[in-house]
Amino acid sequence: MSLAPYVRILGRGPGRARSLDQNEAREAMEVILSGNAAPEAIGALLMLMRMKGETAAELAGFVQAARSHIKLSSLSPALDWPSYAAGRTRGLPWFLLSAKLVAQAGYPVLLHGWNSHQANHADVRDGCAALGVQIAPDLSTANKALSCAGITYLPLEVLSPPLFALLQLRNSLGLRSCINTVVRLLNPCATDASVQGVFHPVYREIQADASALLGQQSLSVIKGGGGEFERHPSKDVAAFGLRDGTAWQGKAVAQLDEIRRLASVEPDPSDLAALWAGHLDDPFAQAVVEGTAALALDTLGVAHPDSRARDLWTNRHRKKAA
Known part of the structure; x- marks a missing residue:
């Protein structure tokens, strides 16, 4: 898998670029956490998001993917x-x-x-x-x-x-x-x-x-x-x-x-x-x-x-x- 489709969505240019939806953000973070993403693509994705400003949906999608990679079922804080x-x-x-x-x-x-x-x-x-x-x-x-x-x-x-x-x-x-x-x-x-x-x-x-x-x-x-x-x-x-x-x-x-x-x-x-x-x-x-x-x-x-x-x-x- 590659981050290229998600970088393309964010970086198409004025009038064509858009934010990721929640599912796209989750998929992009899953690629990153899998270890299969090129470091250049990770940097491009993060800096494009910084330039435009991250959305709540993008943040939620990233968190969903991150949680799925963390196994804390034994912990039960209030x-x-x-x-x-x-x-x-x-x-x-x-x-x-x-x-x-x-x-x-x-x-x-x-x-x-x-x-x-x-x-x-x-x-x-x-x-x-x-x-x-x-x-x-x-x-x-x-x-x-x-x-x-x-x-x-x-x-x-x-x-x-x-x-x-x-x-x-x-x-x-x-x-x-x-x-x-x-x-x-x-x-x-x-x-x-x-x-x-x-x-x-x-x-x-x-x-x-x-x-x-x-x-x-x-x-x-x-x-x-x-x-x-x-x-x-x-x-x-x-x-x-x-x-x-x-x-x-x-x-x-x-x-x-x-x-x-x-x-x-x-x-x-x-x-x-x-x-x-x-x-x-x-x-x-x-x-x-x-x-x-x-x-x-x-x-x-x-x-x-x-x-x-x-x-x-x-x-x-x-x-x-x-």
Whole structure:
């Protein structure tokens, strides 16, 4: 099989070129993941899509093909939480504490991701290590961590080596591609509830539309810290997504008057564990954690998510969160 028919559809020229439909996109990604596509054709396809702008149908088709190449039937998280931000504009990944709160509330969380350009910034995996969140080297370990701790981080290179290789093409092409959005939409276990962060606001709607085509039931997408699903407590946050499979929009109002950037000059991953343990007093960071957890709980259909998140934080050191 060849990518030529799909490159031809995208690149015929003004007045003749068009976007791929969902089935065509799925077929094209199947060719890529089969290993039979010429690297030149892969680059041409991805850059043509970047030039015109990817559609929700194209993204949904790519995700369908990617899911069919991933075997995660043994994993059963309640919440899918992708983490693929570039990291250049953010500091500590406080959202990891939010994910821990959600897991302690009885909703297993599957974190998965890859974070590049992390020089002078706190890596998400460093944060996981500081908090004792298992970074799974294989699917069996991920399954055990979900069962025992209710949370795990599955690296993209473990989850799907072919998708990881496609994401790494940014180093050769010099530009992001639609694969950066595909991995956010991946939800490899087809979990009913998912949260997603974006850096560019325009992607909030297209990711919600693509998720609807994929049959997603509950989804919250926000412009978060550095592109992660992380709520800034001093700003009103617009949320887009799905509830019961239908389009939804929400708004989280500012919690604090303090104006502060999420990034710090020299972030120290040990501060994550210190805040969790109660050794660090940082009301702003605590507000980030509680506010982000509240949005995730709302996605899961939890009643009164703001007060629930506050209660979870207050009782986080009990064996079973209240």
